Amino acid sequence: MATDRKPTSANDLPEQEQNDTPSQQPLSPRVSRRFFLSSLGAAGLAATASPVLAATATLEPAVMEQESEAAAPAGAIPVTLKVNGKSYPLRLDPRTTLLDCLRENLNLPGTKKGCDHGQCGACTVHVNGQRVNSCLTFAVMHSADEITTIEGIGQPGHLHPMQAAFVEHDGYQCGYCTSGQIMSAVAVLSEPVGPSDDDVKQAMYGNICRCGAYPNIIAAVQTVRRQA
Amino acid sequence: MQTFQYQQSITVDQAVQAGARSKTAQQFADVRFIAGGTTLVDLMKLDVERPNQVVDINTLPLAKIEPAPGGGLVIGALARNSAVAHHPVVQRDYAVLSEALLSGASPQLRNMATTAGNLLQRTRCPYFRDTAHACNKREPGTGCSAIGGHNRMLAILGTSKDCIASNPSDQNVALTALEATIQVQGTKGGRSIPIQDFYLKPGSTPNRENILEPGDLIVSVTLPAPVPGTQSHYLKLRDRAAYEFALASAAIVIKTNGSRIERARVALGGVGTVPWRSREAEHVLEGQTANAATFRRAADAALKDAQPASENGFKVELAKRCIVRTLTGSTQSA
Numbered sequence: 001m002a003t004d005r006k007p008t009s010a011n012d013l014p015e016q017e018q019n020d021t022p023s024q025q026p027l028s029p030r031v032s033r034r035f036f037l038s039s040l041g042a043a044g045l046a047a048t049a050s051p052v053l054a055a056t057a058t059l060e061p062a063v064m065e066q067e068s069e070a071a072a073p074a075g076a077i078p079v080t081l082k083v084n085g086k087s088y089p090l091r092l093d094p095r096t097t098l099l100d101c102l103r104e105n106l107n108l109p110g111t112k113k114g115c116d117h118g119q120c121g122a123c124t125v126h127v128n129g130q131r132v133n134s135c136l137t138f139a140v141m142h143s144a145d146e147i148t149t150i151e152g153i154g155q156p157g158h159l160h161p162m163q164a165a166f167v168e169h170d171g172y173q174c175g176y177c178t179s180g181q182i183m184s185a186v187a188v189l190s191e192p193v194g195p196s197d198d199d200v201k202q203a204m205y206g207n208i209c210r211c212g213a214y215p216n217i218i219a220a221v222q223t224v225r226r227q228a
Numbered sequence: 229m230q231t232f233q234y235q236q237s238i239t240v241d242q243a244v245q246a247g248a249r250s251k252t253a254q255q256f257a258d259v260r261f262i263a264g265g266t267t268l269v270d271l272m273k274l275d276v277e278r279p280n281q282v283v284d285i286n287t288l289p290l291a292k293i294e295p296a297p298g299g300g301l302v303i304g305a306l307a308r309n310s311a312v313a314h315h316p317v318v319q320r321d322y323a324v325l326s327e328a329l330l331s332g333a334s335p336q337l338r339n340m341a342t343t344a345g346n347l348l349q350r351t352r353c354p355y356f357r358d359t360a361h362a363c364n365k366r367e368p369g370t371g372c373s374a375i376g377g378h379n380r381m382l383a384i385l386g387t388s389k390d391c392i393a394s395n396p397s398d399q400n401v402a403l404t405a406l407e408a409t410i411q412v413q414g415t416k417g418g419r420s421i422p423i424q425d426f427y428l429k430p431g432s433t434p435n436r437e438n439i440l441e442p443g444d445l446i447v448s449v450t451l452p453a454p455v456p457g458t459q460s461h462y463l464k465l466r467d468r469a470a471y472e473f474a475l476a477s478a479a480i481v482i483k484t485n486g487s488r489i490e491r492a493r494v495a496l497g498g499v500g501t502v503p504w505r506s507r508e509a510e511h512v513l514e515g516q517t518a519n520a521a522t523f524r525r526a527a528d529a530a531l532k533d534a535q536p537a538s539e540n541g542f543k544v545e546l547a548k549r550c551i552v553r554t555l556t557g558s559t560q561s562a
Contacts, residue, residue, distance in 0.1 A: 094234035130339040136269045205470040206334025
């Protein structure tokens, strides 16, 4: 889905770390904290600023997959996950939750770890179109599934209408719960949810926002629902 | 989390054979079936469950919701809580079940959690979930930290000197009031268990929560055909309006003829060590006039054996009011 609402700059994005997927990002003059730290790890502690930039340009997904294979402990099993339309062959310790796999093995850190016990909703992703808590399921259980994360919902320049509405309505403060909120909100568009604000509150209560941005989140969700 | 071997089962027999290798089907089972994962993965992260083999049953063909041959509804073990709650037949004929499911957990969890998994949902007693504390349910013989500890959320019915953990499920309270039966496939074949006989009160073995043996796999739950003219309703009272476990809840299935109560089924949640069927309340209600005095007498009967701990005495009156209010709502619309 396209939208005519676009952020005026990268700083307007609700979750800057969405940008970090190396496969989809041209090397930017701006380097995020995560990108800097993970690249520093890859390049070695002795690296200085300019080699870091050089290293980031070569971090292709294939390289990362090889790394995860090399790091796989005894007992790891092969699994291919389909995430955001792309297949990822992996070897995973069966203890790896879908959440940790997305963040650590697939370098898709847009999905957040909050409570890690299914109580906060920060880790919400879609499995076969249904929103779930990715912290309470093992990645190896999902070889037959289509997984969608915040990175697959929209990207800078072509935001999903719900992402644009969160920007428009200021539906966050710290932004940590935002990707989970948006994944739930997008799911709400296709769930049997009544028209009122109270209905949206009921549908969204699986996502906790400690900053208390709820009124703006509801406004964002309702704006998109009225457009649909 | 402890390491484990992961295995997918392709057939029910395969799953049963895998499960049969476990020494127990209860606490600390060394082989665990995984479906939604919402209880098991949570407890494995806490080291409260430490299976060395996890058998993924999500590939089994057990997710259907379909009419039972003799009337009623068969809900597959793997039917997700959200699918059951929004199923048109459930909403029409078994409203109490839909309401109970929608009052529990969150939309995300309901998309994961299954019917059979919810049947086996574990207590939220904080001492059960924390391996630093004594808990007879988790480690038999270690004692109960909840008795004399923080027990505001815990049970007042069916408790023992060894355990006061409350059963946290909403679904199972509704299934108890609906007199559901649970179909189990095991090493000796299949059997059907009335939900009333499925759960075990803690007694001196709180680690044994139900009658399942190694290899037993729940394959479906059957709801009896609805009695025409029956109303059913679930009311859940809790500290927050959403996303919280019950302090007290009531599931009522009731048929009235004019103002006379012909048939009543009453089950309580949040107050029992198991989903709590109150035949005492049912006996008071049946044959009587549906009014506030009758409802109050039924509520008093349901709670007459309540044994509160240090912090949860308020649940006695709360549960009574919950029953009265649910009965009032269920008979006004009749």
